Amino acid sequence: MPRRGKNLEKYLRQDIMPSPWCPGCGHGNILHGLLESFRRLELDLDKVVVIGGIGCSGRTPFFTNTNSMHTTHGRALAFSTGVKMANPELTVVSVMGDGDSVGIGGNHFIHACRRNINLNAIIFNNSIYGMTGGQTAPTTPTGKKSTTSYSGSIEAPFDIVELSMAAGATFVARTTTFDFQEIPNLITRAIEHPGFSVVEVLSQCPTYYGRINKLGDPTQMLDYEKDLTFTSEPISREEMLGEMPVGVFREEIKPEYTEQYNQVYSNKEEIHAS
Amino acid sequence: MKSGTMQLIQGNEACALGALEAGCNFFAGYPITPASEIMETMARELPKKDGNFIQMEDEIGSLAAVIGASWSGAKAMTATSGPGFSLMQEHVGYASMTETPCVIVDSQRGGPSTGLPTLASQGDVMQAKWGTHGDHPVIVLTASSVQTTYEMSIEAFNMSEKFRVPVILLLDAVISHMRENISFPKIEVIDRKRPEKPDDFQPFLDETFLAFGEGSRKLVTGLGHDERGYPETTNGTPAEERLKKSFERIEQNLDTITKYKSYYLDDANFLIISYGITSRAAKAAVDKLRASGLSIGMIDLQTLWPFPEKLINELAQNVEGILVPEMNLGQIVMPVRMAVGGLASIQPLNRADGRLFKPKEIIEGIQKMQHQNGQSNFKKLSTSN
Numbered sequence: 001m002p003r004r005g006k007n008l009e010k011y012l013r014q015d016i017m018p019s020p021w022c023p024g025c026g027h028g029n030i031l032h033g034l035l036e037s038f039r040r041l042e043l044d045l046d047k048v049v050v051i052g053g054i055g056c057s058g059r060t061p062f063f064t065n066t067n068s069m070h071t072t073h074g075r076a077l078a079f080s081t082g083v084k085m086a087n088p089e090l091t092v093v094s095v096m097g098d099g100d101s102v103g104i105g106g107n108h109f110i111h112a113c114r115r116n117i118n119l120n121a122i123i124f125n126n127s128i129y130g131m132t133g134g135q136t137a138p139t140t141p142t143g144k145k146s147t148t149s150y151s152g153s154i155e156a157p158f159d160i161v162e163l164s165m166a167a168g169a170t171f172v173a174r175t176t177t178f179d180f181q182e183i184p185n186l187i188t189r190a191i192e193h194p195g196f197s198v199v200e201v202l203s204q205c206p207t208y209y210g211r212i213n214k215l216g217d218p219t220q221m222l223d224y225e226k227d228l229t230f231t232s233e234p235i236s237r238e239e240m241l242g243e244m245p246v247g248v249f250r251e252e253i254k255p256e257y258t259e260q261y262n263q264v265y266s267n268k269e270e271i272h273a274s
Numbered sequence: 275m276k277s278g279t280m281q282l283i284q285g286n287e288a289c290a291l292g293a294l295e296a297g298c299n300f301f302a303g304y305p306i307t308p309a310s311e312i313m314e315t316m317a318r319e320l321p322k323k324d325g326n327f328i329q330m331e332d333e334i335g336s337l338a339a340v341i342g343a344s345w346s347g348a349k350a351m352t353a354t355s356g357p358g359f360s361l362m363q364e365h366v367g368y369a370s371m372t373e374t375p376c377v378i379v380d381s382q383r384g385g386p387s388t389g390l391p392t393l394a395s396q397g398d399v400m401q402a403k404w405g406t407h408g409d410h411p412v413i414v415l416t417a418s419s420v421q422t423t424y425e426m427s428i429e430a431f432n433m434s435e436k437f438r439v440p441v442i443l444l445l446d447a448v449i450s451h452m453r454e455n456i457s458f459p460k461i462e463v464i465d466r467k468r469p470e471k472p473d474d475f476q477p478f479l480d481e482t483f484l485a486f487g488e489g490s491r492k493l494v495t496g497l498g499h500d501e502r503g504y505p506e507t508t509n510g511t512p513a514e515e516r517l518k519k520s521f522e523r524i525e526q527n528l529d530t531i532t533k534y535k536s537y538y539l540d541d542a543n544f545l546i547i548s549y550g551i552t553s554r555a556a557k558a559a560v561d562k563l564r565a566s567g568l569s570i571g572m573i574d575l576q577t578l579w580p581f582p583e584k585l586i587n588e589l590a591q592n593v594e595g596i597l598v599p600e601m602n603l604g605q606i607v608m609p610v611r612m613a614v615g616g617l618a619s620i621q622p623l624n625r626a627d628g629r630l631f632k633p634k635e636i637i638e639g640i641q642k643m644q645h646q647n648g649q650s651n652f653k654k655l656s657t658s659n
Binding site: 013045046047061065066070080081082087089090108261264 | 299300302321326328330331332334335336338339340341342343344345346347348350364365368485486487488489491492493494495496497504505
């Protein structure tokens with residue numbers, strides 16, 4: 001049996017490996033899903049831009065053999081907005097962590113959702129600030145421990161799916177690294193969707209979140225992800241064992257920002273008269 | 275605008291029209307007094323030229339969008355005032371680190387913090403150079419009239435494109451909002467240089483540039499990196515090399531970057547070094563002092579950073595005293611002191627109350643300096659009017 005990912009080699013910037021991700025980290029599975037989506041969509045990599053923020057997830061653009069931009073903490077979507085607007089032909093994928101996207105970048109996130117600009121926000125949610133040493137994130141569940149909440153977080157976490165829906169994203173989905181085969185399915189649908197897409201992927205951080213909260217080794221953490229979630233497909237109340245639904249929560253077509261801009265301003269005579 | 279025509283326009287409009295003349299086709303911004311009319315003009319004019327305009331959620335996002343657009347090949351700018359300029363510092367650093375051409379206009383108002391939103395200031399001169407962390411190359415221009423605002427706006431784009439560096443254009447609340455009759459001289463427009471061999475393109479080798487989507491898949495990062503853009507963070511040598519190269523690019527072109535206007539320098543015993551709106555009062559003061567027989571000249575700096583050290587040093591060799599009026603509590607006087615190096619006495623003249631200098635106050639400043647220098651043989655000058 002060929003090694004998984006063998007057919008994705010041309011999508012990987014191999015001369016920059018290895019990655020800084022710890023053994024057992026879930027982020028590699030999300031990268032695999034992203035590259036697999038590129039393969040399925042047969043994208044011209046010259047016309048793809050992967051834009052990351054800061055943190056473990058922010059390193060993803062280094063490893064995609066595309067145009068890559070590693071930006072500042074929380075601002076990936078603001079950079080992406082400029083890239084996309086100035087050249088709408090480019091496929092833009094914005095990879096962000098949980099603290100990156102809804103902590104420091106929360107404002108950019110909700111406004112990108114609201115604008116419905118054709119960007120694809122892939123959120124690597126490991127419930128903690130990994131790169132800086134395991135501090136509480138805006139997604140750390142209440143009661144879970146971190147290096148800045150030794151007795152368990154007393155704050156309520158953001159639900160990224162609910163936040164995205166409320167802010168106006170037109171494609172919203174969630175999965176986990178346990179369901180790793182679902183990751184490329186959802187990212188592919190997100191890229192195909194002509195509007196702002198959010199795909200949240202719960203990912204395991206065995207080094208900090210798992211160790212501090214005694215969730216076991218990486219495989220045990222994947223089981224934890226499985227137990228934490230339930231499918232959002234038609235399901236009875238009794239079957240909702242976990243706390244977080246996974247699946248596609250919204251997929252609707254609304255006017256896309258760059259298209260609207262070009263449409264509204266295409267009548268030059270009218271603008272000149274104004 | 276057709277060259278040769280004259281038009282009565284506002285400073286902020288002139289700034290926007292200059293940018294459009296320079297080929298600006300992307301603007302992202304956030305409302306702020308006293309810079310908003312630049313954004314409003316761009317919102318109105320850019321769609322007519324197939325350009326893109328977007329109002330972002332804040333100034334951090336505005337400059338981020340501008341940098342992103344620049345990497346998509348656009349000639350991009352943003353405009354703000356002090357509080358917004360403070361927020362933008364994060365991305366001034368990113369633009370420097372990634373050698374991204376872009377223009378940032380800061381119409382200065384009284385600070386710090388929310389300060390004096392509708393009153394003019396020259397308090398951001400040091401921030402423009404040192405605001406973001408780390409050593410970073412940056413060019414800072416300023417203007418003393420609506421006419422030069424138009425011209426400097428074009429120069430800002432030209433220098434940004436030529437040297438792949440963020441260029442900051444410092445205006446102030448008065449320049450931004452006053453109206454003057456201006457002409458539209460033809461100024462050559464410079465675009466970023468394309469690599470001779472696009473296939474072998476290395477994004478951080480020199481000033482050549484290829485945008486996303488133009489074939490060569492690039493890696494752009496704010497981390498220390500080599501000429502390919504590959505991060506190198508455990509060994510700082512490649513990062514230092516990149517930085518030094520960016521600085522060199524500017525230092526080797528100081529002659530074309532350094533812009534100024536000078537008046538009566540040939541036989542001057544006294545010199546006024548000023549910039550921006552303050553140069554207007556300084557010029558009126560110099561004319562008056564000249565009429566009364568004082569050998570005084572002035573220089574109106576249009577390029578503030580890199581500071582024209584050599585020029586100031588040369589001028590200082592032939593004068594007794596230098597007056598440095600500025601609408602802050604003493605900023606450009608610091609590099610002036612370093613450049614002069616004791617060759618002449620230096621008298622700062624400062625105010626941070628949001629009001630403009632009157633010519634009379636500058637004349638008094640010169641008289642005070644004369645007095646201190648023991649130059650009492652000059653006749654007492656009238657300070658009325």
